[in-house]
Every structure is written in structure tokens, then in C-alpha cells.
Amino acid sequence: MSQAAAPFSDSGSTQAVRDFVSESLRLRGRVPEHLLQHLIAVQHRFGYVPEAAVEALSAELDVTRTQVRSAIAFYAFLHERPRGDFDLLFSDNITDRMLGNQRLMALLAERLGVAPGETRPDGRVSLGFTSCTGMCDQGPALLVNGEAVTALDPQRVDRIADLVEQGTPLAQWPGEYFRVEDNIRRPGLLLSNRATEGAGLRALLEKGADAALAEVERSGLRGRGGAGFTTALKWRFCREAVQGDPKVERFVVCNADEGEPGTFKDRVLLTSYTDLVLEGMTICAGVIGARRGFLYLRGEYRYLVPYLESVLARRRAEGLLGQAILGQPAFNFDIEIHLGAGAYICGEESALIESLEGKRGVTRKRPPFPVTSGFKDRPTVVNNVETFLAAARVVQWGGYWLRGEGTDKSAGSKILSVSGDCARPGIYEYPFGTPVHRVLADCGAEHTQAVQISGAAGATLAPAEFDRIIAFEDLPTAGSFMVFDRSRDLLEMVRNFAAFFAHESCGFCTPCRVGGALLRNLVEKVAAGQASDYDLQEMRHIGAVMRQGSYCGLGSTAPNHVLNTLDKFPEIYRRRLRSADYSPSFDLDGALAEARALSGRDDPGAHVREQLEDSPVTEAVS
């Protein structure tokens, strides 16, 4: 009975796989760049990528079997072995943990009789954890067969267990499980007005590309993805690359791979400010002379695809996208959506381009930079979702409009994703220059112990720093703002981030690949109460090597949380040290047990006491 309800019941048929691949090739194209998109489609249809699909794609796309398999092994959402009919992945950001995701996972695992990380022998269900799914303001969250489920609680988890056991198709699950709220708490410069009607595009055509670019220049707009590169400069470099030769193809890429833990504002912008984001991309295309654009959407947001496709279709019908935009015969530009498949590194622009080309998301050597040699080695602009939104308004309303807010070096506003210990998590937009304490007051945070700004890769702020300002010149941020109150043990945050970075390292360069794993192991050693002062020095040492030696920003920022907390919150480590300065490799007191037994002694003098009074391991060991 249950087999009939299983969505992947025909997964054994090689012919079904071959037919599906043929259809996918027909729909999505036969170029190697589409490999990842084909693999995602196959995974979604069959619950894994069967060998027959690997063979077929390898043959059709002129890539080796090994390239196909190595792509599958790289992306967390692709699998060579079948997952359960229901593949449930709990989001495992620290904010999900603070909301109790571990307890809910235990509950579900018990109900379904399957351990986390495993597939039930009957093939009905797989359970696992995944990196932050971008629902921190409405967590704990999970993905079921790639679809986002929010606001989990014991009742919802209980009901999900029933639905899984009954084999109820996702389409018949209660709709409210999949509801994703915007939670816009404080609209500012960008968020307070959603209307567009193509006004930015019309302004572009009236003023011309040169004047539009001049407006972007005047605005001082800098990239909202965190690095803060001047947007106008990026566009100009791309436009002028290869001597500005109009015959050279150029590309516009919107980086919607919002993978930084604790960030979810791009999800809201793509949901409720969609036209403005797409308009910003189209304006960029007009300025640099691009005919093709890509929206690289993280796999966790695949639920948005049908909606985004409908907006793209409407814009084509309205003459705002596609051939002869707004009646201009020479203005042709269209946008394709490319999905990611669970790889944080793909938020880095050169890794994103590799992924767009269907490969493993490994960062590229720079120079050359994407503006001269990006997608298919052609000049490419990669901007964040929020940057395109701001650029659309700048071209519509002029550069001075943006400059009206913010600081000298940071014009305009910043949209923050606020989560963690506060009464009102959600989206907040502030002028650059706003101090951290203002955000804390507005979101209803009390007894705040620490703020993690700009995600796991960002900075850990102690209360003494809450008057610092959000701005490129002080606290640059991609938008993540996670709040920890005094009831929290910050070492849990460190453990979560250290495991995250070890999991998400692409493995290309030595310091990040090996250093990240060493660091994670040392953090776990501290948490287990087995570390000594020497281990803390080792963590600093490894952190410094990663910071200085890594190939890309992922590796060089990955140790930030450890280095920051060692400096600012040393007690979270110190109170767990087994001994102040050395770490015995064996239990000295335990080694005396035989001697005690032989001598018949068990008085205090027959024991070695080396643990600190309050050490959590005292009871366990003695």
C-alpha cells in the first residue's frame, strides 16, 4: 500500500531515468554549464542521481563521469545513493539550536524510528541536518524534499511524522507548514516603497547608459554582500573590459546564494521586491551591454522558483525583459534562474560562477576578476540582491537620493536580518551609521551578552562595543545580526560555527581544508572538558594561519568567531579547561586504580586531584 503512495516508486527503472534526462536536456539545453541544473532536476525527481543519469549526462554534455560524480559529491543536496521518499533536513544554524531544533529532531527521530543522518531501511524517510536555511526569524525550520517548512514545534513535528508514515504527498500537507513570512519590522529607504512600473528602466532610457552609470557613481553605492566594492566601478570595469568591444558577450549575475548563517533579507527582497531586483539587473545589463543574466538562487529557496518564473514571464509580457525592452530594438536582455544545491562557498562570486558553469563551486584564482573574466571567461558583473534593488532606485531617483542617508563612506541604508534572543526577529532597515544598541532596542533584545554581526564569518561583539556603528568603515555586514542573551553559553555558538566552516570548506586550499577541521576538533575538545591552555594557544595559532594563508574569504574569515571569542569571552573556554597549562594524554588518577586496589587504600592521599573545582568534568572523571 505504502509503495503506491511513494513519490519515487519508479526510481529503479533505468529507462525512466534516461527518459527524464533526455527531457531535461531538451528543456534546459545541452551545454556543460547546465550540468548542475540537470543534476538538481534528477535529484528532485528520483530522490538521488542514479548511475544511469551519470552515464547519460556524461555522454551528452562532454564531461567525464568523474566530473559528474565529483559535482554530486560536492553539493550537499545531491546524492549518489537513494534518500528516503521523504528527505527531512533540519536547519542547524545556532539560532535554530537556540529555538530547540535538537529536541525536535530527537522527537521526530523517535517517532519515525530512524537516526539523524540515516535513511530508514524501508526507504520511506531520511533524516539529517543542513546548514542554515534562511528562516532564522521563524525557526526552527526544515526542508522536506527541498521545500521549506517553518515554525516547527512539537505538535507540528508530531503531525509531520504521521504524514510521513501515511505517505501523504507534499501537495496534501497543510499549507501553513510551508508559509514563509516577510516579518518586515522596520522599513527604511528601500523597503518603504515597493512600487516600480519600470520607472528605473525608463529613466535609464531617457538619460542613457552613461548618465545612468554616473548616477550610480554619484550615489556612492557599495556592494551589499559585505565586501563593499563600489558598484559603479564594478559596472564600469565590466563595461570597459576587452576595450569595451560590443561584440564580446557580457553577463549580469544576481548573487541570491544567501548562505551566510543568520541572513534572510534576500529571501524577503526576492519575495516582495522582486520587480525592483530584476529591474536593477536589467538596468545593469543596459549599462554594461549584457544580453543574458542569471539569478543564482540558493537551493534552500527553491520554493520561490515558480513565483520568480511567473514574475519573469510577466515582465517579458510587459516589455520589461526579453527582446526589444521598452520598444528599444537594440535592448535585449533575459534572465535565467540557476539553482544552487547546498554549498555555502558558492556565495563567493568566483565560486558562484564556477557553479553557474555546472562545476564544483571552488573559488577561482584572482586576478583576473569576474568583471574581466567571469562566466565562460567573459566580463561579468556579480552583485548582491540588495545591491541591484538599490541600483534600480538610484537610477530612478538619482545618486543624491541615496546619499541623503548614511555616512560619508557608506551611503544609504542597510537591510538587516535580525534573529536570536529578541522579542521581534525579522527584517530591519537602517541608515548606515546606526549603532548596534539602537537595533537591539528596536528588536526587543534584553540582557544581551553578545551580537554576532555579518554571520558566522563576521564579528562577535561584546556589550562594550554596542555603540559601534553599522557602516563599511566600522562594522561592515552582509546583513546577518544574531543576538545572544546572558542565558546562552557562547561556546555553543562557537561549536556550531566551527562545525559549519569545516563542513562548508570547499577543500581547495590547505589552511582552510585542514585548519578548519583542526579548529573544529579543538573546539570540541574544549567542549568535552579535555582541553588545556596549550590548546587555546593552538586555536589562536591555527586561526592566524587560516586568516593569513587561505586562498579566499571563506578560509580567512572562518576562524573569526574563535579568535574574537578567545579575546572577548575568554571565560567560555577557561571554565572548561581541564588544567591550566598542560593536557595529560591519559587519566592519571585512573592509572593509580590498580595500585590502590593492591594496597587497599582509597583515602584522599591515594588520589591525584588535577581538575579545577568547577570543571564540568570533575564528576565525570572522579
Add this chain to the structure above:
Amino acid sequence: MSKSFKLDGQEIPFTAGQTIMDAALAAGAYIPHLCHNPDYAPHGSCRVCLVDVGGRHVSACTAPAAEGMVVDSSSEAIQSTRRAILQMLFVEGNHVCPACEASGNCQLQAVAYYTGMLAPHFTHFFPQRPVDASHPDYMIDFNRCILCELCVRASRDHDGKRVFAISGRGLDSHLVIDSPSGRLGDSSFAASDRAAHVCPTGAIIPKHKGYEQPIGRRLYDQEPISAVGDRQASLGDLAEVD
């Protein structure tokens, strides 16, 4: 007007488009490296060639040379970072120098000597990695692979075969072979491939001979790598196709 920069006080001439590494190698100056081989496009992954340029650490193999730049490749700060990176490579795999056929001819070992590395320092991961002896002429000991991708590049860019690739990610990254079984013997790999001769360690190694030259009399036993350079270049390895 020829352009130049300073490497540890030595004036190094360069031409436009050259990296710090290209110019240094051309001038006979040694910057330690593992994943770099002048026959292939710079890779920048091992990070052993880190140098200090104006307070920033860059990989010499990927950083373009620039007029008047001051490059530090020998300070204790740089050497100590390099040592840590080499130690990371040692604990990541299973490198048992005293028992390794490549000992004395191994660039990993030689560069470690050059930087003054005395012990692996970090906790060993001791991964379980198989040996692939399925090919008649060559074997692959994955325990010694440092993921430099030289075999990947040589097979793809020189041999035109794409026999090798890297799979997985993070610490699970590993070398894979393109054949139906995933074994070398079932692939198109041949002893005459350039890919058979570019491995800087003992991961890809010829069969049917071993320890012909006693340890102690080998290339880097005689002279440091800073004097004799890379193994392939020094041994003329490519000429003697087995």
C-alpha cells in the same frame, strides 16, 4: 627599461604578465612551493609559496609581479606560517617518510626540511585511504596525495585524457580516477603520460622497481631543494619513460 622588484633584498627583473614565482624561478631564486609547476597554469592551492608583500600574504605563484614591490619570502613570520601549512599537509594524509620509496626525492619532505619543520605538530587525522595497484605499470598510494592537482592538470592539459579529478569537499576532498570502476587499471592512464611524472610526493609511483637508489644518496639527501629545485626538472624524469 626592464622592470624589477626586490625579493629578500635581491633585485629580480620581470616582464609584464609574470608572477612573482615566474620571475623568481627565472632569476634562479627559490620560493618554496608544491602545487606549482611552470609547465601548468598557476594553481594557488597549497599555499606553501606564501610571501609577504607590503604586510599582506599572497601566493607567489598567483600574484602578478609589480614594479618596485618589496617581497619577503624568508622572514621567520613567513617561514613559520609555511611550516604550519606543511604540518597540516603531513597530518592530513599518512606520510611515513622512513618507509616511503619517494623519501629523498619527495618535494613535500624537501620543502619541510627547507622550512625547518621538525615534527608534524598537529594531531594526526590518520585517514583510511586505499592503495590502487590495479595498473600494470604504476600504482597510486592515496595516503601520500596532497591534492596539488598536478596530475589532474597534466592529464587534462598535456595528455588530453582527463584521467584524474578531485571529488568531495573540505577534509573529504580526494583524488578520483575516471574509469567505470574508479580504478587506475581500468582508465586510459599510461606510463608515458605526463601525469605519471608530475607528482611531487610518492602518491603516483612506478611499479616493478623500488629502492634502487639507497635512501641517503637521493636527490634531496645530497642538496637542499632550494639549490636543486623541483624533482621532475632535476631528475629529467620525463625522458626516462619506464
